[in-house]
Amino acid sequence: MLTFRITHEESGGRARVGVLTTARSEIATPAFMPVGSLGNVRSVDGEELLKMGYGLILNNAYHLYLRPGHKVVEELGGVHGFTAWPGAILTDSGGFQVFSLAKFCKISDEGVMFQSHIDGSSRFISPETSIEIQEALGADIIMAFDHVVALPSSLDQVREASKRTSLWARRCVSAKRRTDQSLFGIVQGGLDAGLRVESARDLVSVGFDGYAVGGLSVGEDKADMYGMLDVTVPELPSAKPRYLMGVGMPEDLVEGVARGIDMFDCVVPSRHGRTGWLFTSFGRVVIKQARYARDEQPIDPACRCPVCTRYTRAYLHHLFGVKEMLGARLNTIHNLWFFAKLMEEIRSAVRGGTFQEFRREFHRTYVVDRP
Amino acid sequence: MLTFRITHEESGGRARVGVLTTARSEIATPAFMPVGSLGNVRSVDGEELLKMGYGLILNNAYHLYLRPGHKVVEELGGVHGFTAWPGAILTDSGGFQVFSLAKFCKISDEGVMFQSHIDGSSRFISPETSIEIQEALGADIIMAFDHVVALPSSLDQVREASKRTSLWARRCVSAKRRTDQSLFGIVQGGLDAGLRVESARDLVSVGFDGYAVGGLSVGEDKADMYGMLDVTVPELPSAKPRYLMGVGMPEDLVEGVARGIDMFDCVVPSRHGRTGWLFTSFGRVVIKQARYARDEQPIDPACRCPVCTRYTRAYLHHLFGVKEMLGARLNTIHNLWFFAKLMEEIRSAVRGGTFQEFRREFHRTYVVDRP
Ligand SMILES: [Zn+2]
Ligand SMILES: [Zn+2]
Numbered sequence: 001m002l003t004f005r006i007t008h009e010e011s012g013g014r015a016r017v018g019v020l021t022t023a024r025s026e027i028a029t030p031a032f033m034p035v036g037s038l039g040n041v042r043s044v045d046g047e048e049l050l051k052m053g054y055g056l057i058l059n060n061a062y063h064l065y066l067r068p069g070h071k072v073v074e075e076l077g078g079v080h081g082f083t084a085w086p087g088a089i090l091t092d093s094g095g096f097q098v099f100s101l102a103k104f105c106k107i108s109d110e111g112v113m114f115q116s117h118i119d120g121s122s123r124f125i126s127p128e129t130s131i132e133i134q135e136a137l138g139a140d141i142i143m144a145f146d147h148v149v150a151l152p153s154s155l156d157q158v159r160e161a162s163k164r165t166s167l168w169a170r171r172c173v174s175a176k177r178r179t180d181q182s183l184f185g186i187v188q189g190g191l192d193a194g195l196r197v198e199s200a201r202d203l204v205s206v207g208f209d210g211y212a213v214g215g216l217s218v219g220e221d222k223a224d225m226y227g228m229l230d231v232t233v234p235e236l237p238s239a240k241p242r243y244l245m246g247v248g249m250p251e252d253l254v255e256g257v258a259r260g261i262d263m264f265d266c267v268v269p270s271r272h273g274r275t276g277w278l279f280t281s282f283g284r285v286v287i288k289q290a291r292y293a294r295d296e297q298p299i300d301p302a303c304r305c306p307v308c309t310r311y312t313r314a315y316l317h318h319l320f321g322v323k324e325m326l327g328a329r330l331n332t333i334h335n336l337w338f339f340a341k342l343m344e345e346i347r348s349a350v351r352g353g354t355f356q357e358f359r360r361e362f363h364r365t366y367v368v369d370r371p
Numbered sequence: 372m373l374t375f376r377i378t379h380e381e382s383g384g385r386a387r388v389g390v391l392t393t394a395r396s397e398i399a400t401p402a403f404m405p406v407g408s409l410g411n412v413r414s415v416d417g418e419e420l421l422k423m424g425y426g427l428i429l430n431n432a433y434h435l436y437l438r439p440g441h442k443v444v445e446e447l448g449g450v451h452g453f454t455a456w457p458g459a460i461l462t463d464s465g466g467f468q469v470f471s472l473a474k475f476c477k478i479s480d481e482g483v484m485f486q487s488h489i490d491g492s493s494r495f496i497s498p499e500t501s502i503e504i505q506e507a508l509g510a511d512i513i514m515a516f517d518h519v520v521a522l523p524s525s526l527d528q529v530r531e532a533s534k535r536t537s538l539w540a541r542r543c544v545s546a547k548r549r550t551d552q553s554l555f556g557i558v559q560g561g562l563d564a565g566l567r568v569e570s571a572r573d574l575v576s577v578g579f580d581g582y583a584v585g586g587l588s589v590g591e592d593k594a595d596m597y598g599m600l601d602v603t604v605p606e607l608p609s610a611k612p613r614y615l616m617g618v619g620m621p622e623d624l625v626e627g628v629a630r631g632i633d634m635f636d637c638v639v640p641s642r643h644g645r646t647g648w649l650f651t652s653f654g655r656v657v658i659k660q661a662r663y664a665r666d667e668q669p670i671d672p673a674c675r676c677p678v679c680t681r682y683t684r685a686y687l688h689h690l691f692g693v694k695e696m697l698g699a700r701l702n703t704i705h706n707l708w709f710f711a712k713l714m715e716e717i718r719s720a721v722r723g724g725t726f727q728e729f730r731r732e733f734h735r736t737y738v739v740d741r742p
Pocket of ligand 2: 678
């Protein structure tokens with residue numbers, strides 16, 4: 001089971017550093033979780049993630065349920081045995097994927113009927129089946145099944161989804177059988193402060209091992225997202241880990257930590273890596289640009305990753321141009337390294353009592369990317 | 372410059388073990404060279420190749436001439452500087468690619484006019500420009516520009532191509548300016564023993580740093596290919612390295628060594644890796660087959676590679692099925708490891724005077740794949 005110990009708290013602020021201990025590893029928080037949707041983080045393997053300092057990754061229950069199937073994964077030793085990843089794993093519940101990926105979905109209080117985005121087959125996931133799937137997958141941390149609405153939605157739609165998420169959260173707790181997995185609840189409520197507070201209080205009254213803030217980073221302004229953290233986090237018990245789902249960009253990690261978040265996940269380091277969007281200490285490098293064709297510098301001269309210490313922008317530009325998978329891979333490794341390093345710097349600043357200086361300096365030097 | 376020292380010769384046979392020394396590395400022969408067409412071996416990087424025991428790889432002059440251009444590569448430190456590969460490199464001359472990949476090609480004694488397979492642009496390569504390109508690329512070993520004909524071709528066509536190859540080989544020697552690169556000639560002659568002997572004798576009379584046997588493994592029966600080696604190799608000076616181009620499958624490596632070959636190159640470990648065709652000590656494993664979906668064994672229980680020591684067939688089957696690039700990569704690593712290991716076993720058998728026993732045992736246990 002999970003234990004969470006806070007070792008440093010910012011005085012006069014919400015940032016904090018802690019240690020999340022699972023049966024398999026100790027993870028320093030605030031932590032960024034790379035996304036391994038189908039059981040692996042695209043193009044890299046577990047040994048490489050460990051070397052970068054990652055001890056916890058996210059797998060998608062929805063994807064593994066469809067392929068190869070949760071029963072197959074269970075038979076092969078669960079996600080840990082199946083993927084041979086030696087660190088800890090969190091599975092999301094499938095809620096977000098059902099609503100964003102399925103070809104068709106019909107929702108009721110009972111659950112969600114949808115068509116697989118792979119083969120069009122009809123499927124049904126309820127809070128109970130989501131827990132059943134996640135128990136078969138066997139991750140260290142599992143998530144309650146939630147109703148995510150796209151933004152913007154009407155306040156009525158957001159309220160309905162938020163209430164349903166609360167109802168489902170209770171059913172997830174009841175359905176849970178395994179005692180060696182930790183269950184996190186997910187706060188919904190769109191961009192409505194009242195609904196967010198209500199959702200948070202309701203989940204806290206049920207009691208979870210950790211609390212996630214869901215339904216953000218779905219197209220809203222960053223100021224709105226940060227505002228929702230400002231009202232939600234104070235409602236969550238400080239002794240439990242707080243997880244901001246699907247976030248984010250480097251600036252969001254810094255601002256999330258400033259608002260008391262302990263865990264993040266996002267596909268950007270790997271997905272952007274594949275499209276040649278490289279994160280650096282000074283902002284974005286788009287490797288396909290012609291200006292890098294003869295550039296003998298590393299991606300980021302300040303980076304000590306295995307890519308920057310070995311390869312030039314010119315070579316990565318070439319690999320990208322010829323569509324060589326090694327290019328996607330090297331870009332991904334650099335990006336994942338950059339995120340790991342950023343979290344390490346954040347933790348170090350919080351420990352040293354210099355987080356606000358770090359935050360100011362970050363915003364001064366890091367050019368935020370406009371998508 | 373290249374030195375080649377033979378350390379062991381089979382008594383009563385043609386197999387031999389030696390050391391090829393370049394400015395950058397010592398390569399034990401018989402050696403297999405992975406193919407890095409565009410400056411890298413698909414999906415793996417140089418550090419990984421070194422760890423597998425490879426010290427010499429092949430780059431394609433044709434591909435690098437088109438993208439990013441030999442002048443760009445030269446400016447960035449040649450293939451060594453550009454790709455950051457610390458071992459030795461051999462570039463082929465472009466002959467084979469011009470004839471097999473270009474959209475259109477018109478050949479005369481002067482050279483070959485062709486259309487780029489990338490953008491359709493008109494290009495011209497002669498023996499002189501091939502040497503110019505290869506000198507700009509700066510590999511340790513460069514190849515004479517040859518005329519390769521598809522098989523079957525008429526005897527007249529084969530004779531014409533073989534004679535032109537000889538003519539061009541002389542022009543390559545004259546065009547060569549750099550003294551820090553070694554130049555290999557390429558024996559042609561199709562499946563005609565007389566033409567092969569003639570081609571070999573003519574090249575030997577010119578004098579090269581090594582001799583390649585080209586134009587084989589282009590669809591002919593294996594017996595015919597082996598027969599051509601039987602007549603060609605005895606014509607080549609025993610003190611110089613002998614290189615069988617574009618070959619091959621594991622059984623061809625064993626049979627090539629038995630006929631006195633010192634160097635091989637082939638795309639199969641990486642190309643077959645990407646399509647899920649895995650080489651093992653007992654023959655082929657086609658990882659997409661349903662029977663591997665729940666198979667918890669490694670690809671080859673006898674293999675000590677980083678893939679077999681960590682991942683199951685079931686996981687690799689899953690990665691292949693979901694088209695995850697990590698699958699292609701892990702398969703490639705296993706295959707490259709298998710080829711490196713096979714060459715090591717061959718060398719060890721030759722050194723120990725047990726090559727014929729090794730050869731018999733190999734053919735007894737290794738199931739040759741029918742394409
Ligand atoms: Zn880097
Ligand atoms: Zn292996």
